[in-house]
Amino acid sequence: MSTTNACARRVAMRDELLPFALPDTGEEEVREVEAVIRSGWLTTGARVRRFEREFAAHVGAKHAIAVNSCTAALHLALEAIGLTSGDEVITTPYTFAATGEVIRYFDARPVLVDVEPSRLMIDAAAIERAVTPRTRAILPVHLAGLPADVEAIAAIAARHHLHVVDDAAHALPTRVRGRLVGTTADLTCFSFYATKTLTTGEGGMICTEHDEWADRCRIMSLHGISRDAWKRYTAEGSWKYEIIAPGFKYNMTDMAAALGLAQLSKVTAMRDRRALIAARYSAAFESLDTLQVPESGAPNEHAWHLYMLRLNTDALTVDRAEFIERLKERRIASSVHFIPLHVHPYYRDTYGYTPEDLPVAWTEYQREVSLPIYSSMSDRDVDDVIEAVSDTVARYRR
Numbered sequence: 001m002s003t004t005n006a007c008a009r010r011v012a013m014r015d016e017l018l019p020f021a022l023p024d025t026g027e028e029e030v031r032e033v034e035a036v037i038r039s040g041w042l043t044t045g046a047r048v049r050r051f052e053r054e055f056a057a058h059v060g061a062k063h064a065i066a067v068n069s070c071t072a073a074l075h076l077a078l079e080a081i082g083l084t085s086g087d088e089v090i091t092t093p094y095t096f097a098a099t100g101e102v103i104r105y106f107d108a109r110p111v112l113v114d115v116e117p118s119r120l121m122i123d124a125a126a127i128e129r130a131v132t133p134r135t136r137a138i139l140p141v142h143l144a145g146l147p148a149d150v151e152a153i154a155a156i157a158a159r160h161h162l163h164v165v166d167d168a169a170h171a172l173p174t175r176v177r178g179r180l181v182g183t184t185a186d187l188t189c190f191s192f193y194a195t196k197t198l199t200t201g202e203g204g205m206i207c208t209e210h211d212e213w214a215d216r217c218r219i220m221s222l223h224g225i226s227r228d229a230w231k232r233y234t235a236e237g238s239w240k241y242e243i244i245a246p247g248f249k250y251n252m253t254d255m256a257a258a259l260g261l262a263q264l265s266k267v268t269a270m271r272d273r274r275a276l277i278a279a280r281y282s283a284a285f286e287s288l289d290t291l292q293v294p295e296s297g298a299p300n301e302h303a304w305h306l307y308m309l310r311l312n313t314d315a316l317t318v319d320r321a322e323f324i325e326r327l328k329e330r331r332i333a334s335s336v337h338f339i340p341l342h343v344h345p346y347y348r349d350t351y352g353y354t355p356e357d358l359p360v361a362w363t364e365y366q367r368e369v370s371l372p373i374y375s376s377m378s379d380r381d382v383d384d385v386i387e388a389v390s391d392t393v394a395r396y397r398r
């Protein structure tokens, strides 16, 4: 780069760090939450029920049960299928803490199987090999917003009489052969955490077609109190209640649901904007031999919660950590998804995993960098990311 160019670049540098993630919230969210505050009914109430109805209709599910996180949703889903101590659940190492920990809540065993290299999705053939007489369920993650191999997983589950609980924390809206995720498993768990594709600050949703599981999740989400415990302070409610099981305190508040309703009305528009950003990134990077762009998922629909770029580190003189630092110098925040579960001290020490036990997860993790992708990014923000990434790989090309 010439001195003149270097100066020009410095002048053009962003003033502030581009955050890795930001919620797309505006006046509509403010109005909805304000209405809740003015109503005097802050916790679970009519807005939660409306959010559940509208969410169920949106994904095409029979039941939707709103809770206060995806972690809670996964816990309730595994409780509903009757997971108990000593059972095994086959899941992916390429995920966040929540996916594994909820299995441990039951003193059950998370059986981690490797992912396939192209999409880093749980490998269906590896699932089949891991089935034992103690296996009760399969817990796939629709990583980044691409669908897991739902048909192969459903076939394995049917063959071995297993339940499928989907971790769909990234998968709103993700479409598989025309069907939205939310209807493709026994129970599907969504996240509305602050960085997710629909946010309620913290929140989650369980979708299922099964009446019994829906009932159980609902009851256990609020102390195991028999039906409609939340109504006990309403005009039509009663002070009388019965505890039928030692449940949890996982209910969603009306404040959160108000945010959720405003967000749901623009969930498709937000996805379309992210898809556009992803298309621009991929167009800029796919011809570079220093980078591997993520699959678009076509003809399925990618939610584009994450844009998971991979560095061809053999072609670069910097490793992933340095690459992230160089982006930060250009005031672009990035992240890594995910440090595989099996290399964390808890899983390593409890189950004796070594990193190489799941070689694809371990190898691919070391070259993965997630770029900012959210609907409130401006075109200029997208240009800045493309320029920072392109310049960095050009500068450190071997």
Ligand SMILES: Cc1ncc(COP(=O)(O)O)c(C=O)c1O
Residues within 6 Å of the ligand: 068, 069, 070, 071, 072, 095, 096, 098, 099, 141, 167, 169, 170, 190, 191, 192, 193, 203, 204
């Ligand atoms: C794959 C995956 N599963 C589960 C969760 C947990 O979601 P929550 O924070 O809503 O409990 C996350 C959160 O980032 C996630 O990425």
